[in-house]
Amino acid sequence: MADLSTNFLGIKSPNPFWLASAPPTDKAYNVERAFEAGWGGVVWKTVGEDPQVVNVYGPRYGALLGNDRRVIGFNNIELISDRPLKTNLDEIRRVKRAWPDRAVVVSIMVPCEEASWKRILPMVEDTGCDGIELNFGCPHGMSERGMGSSVGQVPEYIEMVARWCKTYSKLPVIVKLTPNITDIRYPARAAKAGGADAVSLINTINSIMGVDLATMTMSPSVDKQGSHGGYCGTAVRPIALNMVAEIARDPQTRGLPISGIGGVQTWRDAAEFIALGCGTVQVCTAAMTYGFKIVQEMAQGLSDWMDEKGYETIADFQGRAVPNVTDWQYLNLNYVTKAKIDQDLCIKCGRCHIACEDTSHQAITSMVDGVRHFEVMDDECVGCNLCVNVCPVDDCITMVQMTEGADPRTGRAIDNDYANWTTHPNNPMAKQAAE
C-alpha cells in the first residue's frame, strides 16, 4: 500500500491532508475531532495580538449553490481568531502534546511592525508547534487595518516580515499568499528572498456572492449592508492550480516548497495540486460542507490511485506535471486535432452543433439527408474543444490528432515536427530574429 506520509520542511504528517487556517481549526475541540477523523495536520486558525478581534454577529458566510444546493463556491467575512491569544496558545500546546504525529502549524497575523512579530513569535514557538504560517492573505476586514492581504500585495513587506520571522524564530516559516494580485510570482519570490521556507496558496479571493434583488442588498449582508468576503471552494480551484504552477515553474522560486490550497474536495484534487509541485494540501470548504470524515475518502482515494499507478510515496509523483506547464508561445502549432463524435454514444441533444454554429466555427452538422445528425466537418473544425466541453455524454466527442495527410481546413500538409510561435512566420519578433 502506498505511503502517504509527508515531510514538509521537516514537519511530518501521516498524510498530506491538512486543514487550512480557518474556522475548522479555531479550537482544540475542532482540531482534536479532525485528528480523530484522520487529518494529517492543521494550520491553526490565525492568532493575533490581544485584545482579540471581534466578528460580526450577523452572517459571516455566503455560498454559491447549484440548483440542488450543492456548494460550488463559498465566501466569508470572518476575521482571525476572536479568542484571547493565551487561550489559543494553551490549546495548541495541549493538542500538539496529545497528537505528536500530526502536523500543527500556527497561523499568525499581527501588525506589520517588527516589535509585534518579535513579541508573538517566541510565545507561539513555546507551544511546541511544528511551524508557523504568515497570514498575508485574508482580503477582508484585517486588510483594512494594514494586515492580511494588504501585506501580501506588497512584495517588499512580505520579504521584510518573513525575514523578521526567520530572525526571531527557529520554526519553519510558511508564507500564505493572497491571489488578489496581478502576478503571483512576485510575492512568492519575495517570500523566498526573505528566507521563508515555503509558501502556501491560495488564500481567498475578493468576492460578492450575489445581490438580493428584493432588498437591493449584497449577500451575505449584515443589517442591509455587505462587505466583500473571501471566495473559496470548488470554483476557485483552477485559479489556485495556475498560481501554484506559476511558482513551481518560475526559475526564481523553483523548488520552493508549496502547500496547495483552493477548492480541494477529493483525493483527485489533492493529487492534482501535488502533481503541480505541492508537498501538502490544505482543505477548508469541503470540511465545512461535509464535516471531517471526508479525509477518509481523500486518503483512501489517493492511496488507491497511487497503488494503481505504482507510486509508492507522495514524492514519486510530486511535481510530475510541472514540466508540462509552459508559456503559450511554446505550444506546438503543428499539432492538429479534429473533433470526432462517436455516433453510437451520441444522444442527439445538438448542443455541440448549436455551440459551434452560434459561437464558433460552423463545423458541426445538425441535419444530414433530412435526418437530425451531428457530425464534425473536418474542413471547418479548428480543434477548439468547445463541443467536447458542452457534450453531456462522457467520451462521446473526442479530439483526434491528425498525423498524416493534409488538414482539410487549411490544406496544409501535416508536419509532425514541433514548431511554435517563436519561429512562426506571422510573428513579427520571429521575423526580426530571422533578419
Add this chain to the structure above:
Amino acid sequence: MTESEMSDVRANRLSGADYADNFSDIHPPLTPHEALVEADRCYFCYDAPCMTACPTSIDIPMFIRKIQAANPVGSAKTIFEQNIMGGMCARVCPTETLCEEVCVRETAEGKPVKIGLLQRYATDTFMEREQPHPFSRAAPTGKKIAVIGAGPAGLSCAHRLAIKGHDVTVYEAREKAGGLNEYGIASYKTTNDFAQDEVEFILQIGGITIENGKALGRDITLEQLTADFDAVFLGLGLPGVNALGLEGENAAGVIDAVDFIGVLRQAEDLSQIEIGRRIVVIGGGMTAIDAAMQSKLLGAEEVTVAYRRGQEHMNASLYEQELAQTHGIAIRHWLMPDSLHVSNGAVTAITLERTALDAGGKLVGTGEKVTIEADQVFKAIGQTPDAGPLAGSVELEKGRIRVDDQRRTSHKKIWAGGDCVAGGEDLTVVSVEDGKIAAESIHKALMA
C-alpha cells in the same frame, strides 16, 4: 339462485377517508426544490426532439430553462403561448409516448426529464399566484365567430380568436364547459375542480361568451349559425358510444364507461356511487383504464380489463397499463365479448371468446370461451361521432368531419377540430392544437 348469480352492486364500499385518499392527486406535484433539480437535468437541446414531439410545439427547453432560472411564471407563459390548456395537458398527456419518449435523456439513460411534471409545476404556479392573464386582446375586429362545443378544441379556438380581437360565442350542450376535461377524464388526474379553474383562466381573455345547454341540432342549427356569424368552428367531440351488440346489453349493470366517468366526476359524494364487487371493463384505451382504475378506487374487489387484441395494440399507454396493474387490476388480452349473463334484469357475468390473428392478419374467434363473473360490465370500446346535427352541411370521412391541414371543412364558413374530425388521435393536446390552427386560419380568412 346461487350466490354467483346475485348481483352485488352497492355504494359505501369504503370508509369516508379512503375515498378522499383514493381520489387525491395520483401524481403529486413537484415542490419548488424538486422542480429546480429536475429542471437542471434538461440539456436545452438544439432542435429539441421533445418540442417536435409535442402536438402543440411547446418550446419545452425554454420553459424548463425558465424554471431553472427561478421564473416559473415566465415558464408558464412560454407554455401558454402554444397551449392555453398547458395545465390540463400536463396532467393528462401521455408524455411517455410524446415529449418524454424522445427526450435525449430517455435515449441516454432511460430516464427522461419529467417534462409533464415540470409543465404542471410552471402552470400551477402561474395559476396559484393569480397572475394577470398572460395575453391581451388585439383591437376589436367586429367579426363574430360561433364555436360549437366547449371542450379542449372549442376553448382553444375561442381563446386564440379572442386574442385576435374577434368576439366568440361558444355553444355547449352540457351544463359545464370543459368537455372531456370536465366529464371524461379520471378524477384522480384532475383534482380540486381544476378543469373549471382552467376554463375560468381561459375566459379571462375576454370576448368569449359561453352558452350552456345549447346543443347543435336541438337548440341551434348550422344553417342559422352560418347566417348569423362570420365563421363557425365545430368542436363536437364524440357524443356516441359503441355498443357491444349483445343480447342483454340493456340489463342493469351494463354501463357506458364514459357515462360512468362523467357521473363520478360530477358526484358531490363519491361514497354514494354504486359500484360492483366484480367489474369487467371491455376495451383497451385510456377510457377503459380510467374506468377500471376508478372502479377499483371505489372499492370493487375484482377488476378485469378484457381487450380483444394484444398488449401491444392497446391504445392506453404502457404507463397507464402499469398503473392499473399495480393497483391490482387484471388486464387480459385476446378476449372478445361473446354473451352477457343476465339474472333478474341485472348482469351477473360475461362470456368472452379467445381471439387470434388468422393468416391474413384478421382478428378471429378461436371458439374457446371464458366466463368472468361480473356485477357490472363497462363498455369502453370506442366513442362515435354523431353526424345527425350536421345535416349534411360538411363532408364526412368514416363518419367524422373531413378537414384540411388548416382545419377547414368543405363548407367555406365552417372549420372543425378535436375528436370529431377525421384522422385525429383523440388526445386533449391534439384537440388544443386543432383549435389553435383553426383559429389562425379563421383569422386569416376573415381579415383577408
